[in-house]
Amino acid sequence: MPSGGHRISGLERTSGGHLVQLPAQSWTNSQLNHPSQGFVKTCVTDIHMLVSLTAYLMIVIAACVLNFQRALALFVLTVLAIFFICWDFLIARYEDKIVEFFSPCERFLKQQVVWIALIAAIICWLIFDTAKQGTNQLISFGGLMMYVLLMLIFSKYPTKVAWRPVFWGIGLQFILGLVTLRTKAGFDVFNWLGRQIQIFLEYSDDGAKFVFGEKYTDHLFAFKVLPIVVFFSTVVSMLYHVGFMQWLIKKVGWIMQVTLGTTPVESLVAAGNIFVGHTESPLLVRPYLPYVTKSELHSIMTSGFSTIAGSVLGAYISFGVSASHLLTASVMSAPASLAISKLFWPETKIPQITLKSGIKMEKGDSKNLLEAASQGASASIPLVANIAVNLIAFLALLSFVDSALSWLGNMFNYPQLNFEIICAYVFMPFSFMMGVDWEDSFIVGGLLGYKTFFNEFVAYERLSMLIHLREKGGPVYIGGMKQYMTVSNILYTASVSSIQYTYGNSDKRQNGLHGCHAMVSASAIQGKRCEMIVCHSFHGGRNE
Secondary structure: OOOOOEEEOOEEEOOOOOEEEOOOOOOOHHHHHOHHHHHHHHHHHHHHHHHHHHHHHHHHHHHHHHOOOOOHHHHHHHHHHHHHHHHHHHHHHHHHHHHHHHHHHHHHHOOHHHHHHHHHHHHHHHHHHHHOOOHHHHHHHHHHHHHHHHHHHOOOOHHHOOHHHHHHHHHHHHHHHHHHHHOHHHHHHHHHHHHHHHHHHOOHHHHHHHHHOOOHHHHHHHHHHHHHHHHHHHHHHHHHHHOHHHHHHHHHHHHHHHHHOOOHHHHHHHHHHOOOOOOOHHHHHHHHHHHOOHHHHHHHHHHHHHOOOHHHHHHHHHOOOOHHHHHHHHHHHHHHHHHHHHHHOOOOOOOOOOHHHOOOOOOOOOOOHHHHHHHHHHHHHHHHHHHHHHHHHHHHHHHHHHHHHHHHHHOOOOOOOOHHHHHHHHHHHHHHHOOOOHHHHHHHHHHHHHHHHOOHHHHHHHHHHHHHHHHOOOOOOOOHHHHHHHHHHHHHOOOHHHHHHHHHHHHHHOHHHHHHHHHHHHHHHHHHHHHHHHHHHHHOOOOO
């Protein structure tokens, strides 16, 4: 161990204060006494791998030749696998050279004039591009500028804001929005992914039918929606066991880390929030949580409020909400949440966990795939119970509040007064600044109120009613691009219940963080609201 350093939980703290992961050095007796045996074993493994890959590629080629449309999913998965294998090969061998190659570019980007020119170019492009579709498209851009300015004014340390994560976060979201919303290829890809997810989640119906009988749909939410949560939790647990989830989250986190310049902990958690919930994603980096700064904790909480937990994605889809809309909104929110978080609470300390720390993600404790599936199903029990009891409580409370408001309004000849109407008027300006047409802002504002003061399930349940009204030709409905923006509105609006759930579970992760949650959570929820506006500056740019 170097002088001046000390070891904490398998980590080594250097004299500079950084934590470095110690490399594992374990040698078997056979490797020490018989080096040739290791060489032979490696050759046999390589031959088996080569034969398996050759057989797999032959199967893929044969399937594509017979019917390419039918083999499209297999072809896409194969191309992605080849891409990431090449990525791992290049990063493992040439990472230092790649960083050295881009170092002059990084120094160039640190100049303020570059950022000013880049912002001016984007503004000019937006003005000329949206002018073709009408000046209404610029309203959401005005909302973006206004809320970024407000976040800077009310920033914890406005003079210490690092603009790299801010501009890169908004820029990545801009690129994602441009690809998914303004290009036919990107739009079709996300639609295709949404359909595949929906088809996959429908397999839970077989289990629900066996347990609850043929008429399980008579009790739609309890016997159809909640089993989807159980099924998805089981699948995620199995993917964790084989290491796929850790591998995928690391890839997404690495992209945000090298572009935004954020620390490994907050980058991995933000990437993990795309696939798992805001209470589960910090568990990926549990050993490092006691060493995070308050700015990193703020980023962790803000990104958690910004995305959809994978375990409840299927539940939202079962309400009739488009899977592609949910997927697009969740992916786009990850970089924006880090950008806004770093604007509202800049980093003022030197992070202890850096890229050189060799950060490792925690693995599951299951011994085999079957045990992992069983653990995943069992782990969903508290989540399913929490969803069910919260819906019962919040809907009952909402009914009481509506009755009380109607009773009060009846005294002034306005018996139709209810919670949704009040929220609609309060949130109308926010909906309008996010690009929603003024005539639709009233409806969307009411949904935002449901999400903010209750939870997203209440809001999505109300949204599903509006979607069904559209399908039946009702007078009040949400459809087309309005539906997409409403889905995003609800997703990007953090709720009071989510703060309580995160705060209540903080002691399960690390007792050392529990005291900081109360102070940081209020700031994170405000950052989440402003991140919502930032996201919609891109959503409002696509016509219905």
